Amino acid sequence: MFSILIYTALLVSSLGIFMLLSKKHILSILIGIELFLNGINLFFITVSKSYSNDAADIFILFILVITACEVAIGLAIFLVNQRINKTIDINDLNKLKDF
Numbered sequence: 001m002f003s004i005l006i007y008t009a010l011l012v013s014s015l016g017i018f019m020l021l022s023k024k025h026i027l028s029i030l031i032g033i034e035l036f037l038n039g040i041n042l043f044f045i046t047v048s049k050s051y052s053n054d055a056a057d058i059f060i061l062f063i064l065v066i067t068a069c070e071v072a073i074g075l076a077i078f079l080v081n082q083r084i085n086k087t088i089d090i091n092d093l094n095k096l097k098d099f
Helices: 001-023 026-050 056-085 092-096
Strands: none
Touching: 001 026, 026 056, 026 092, 056 092
């Protein structure tokens, strides 16, 4: 059971990195970051519960707080880009420097 969860965490993290590096839209990049961080959380949970160590719970909570902040900032940038540029393309973010 331990190795299945480790491989699942590795797969989810790999999909997140792939989405982060290959997509051109802001929402796809945000989803990629979320997948990557959730894969890391799954890895920490698996290691923490298999070795009966509760120290990883602090890291998990810290990562969850970081993901919540990342989503709030990312969605704010997405909304501003959508209102000003009328597109969700990542290449048009340079036009936001004037505002």
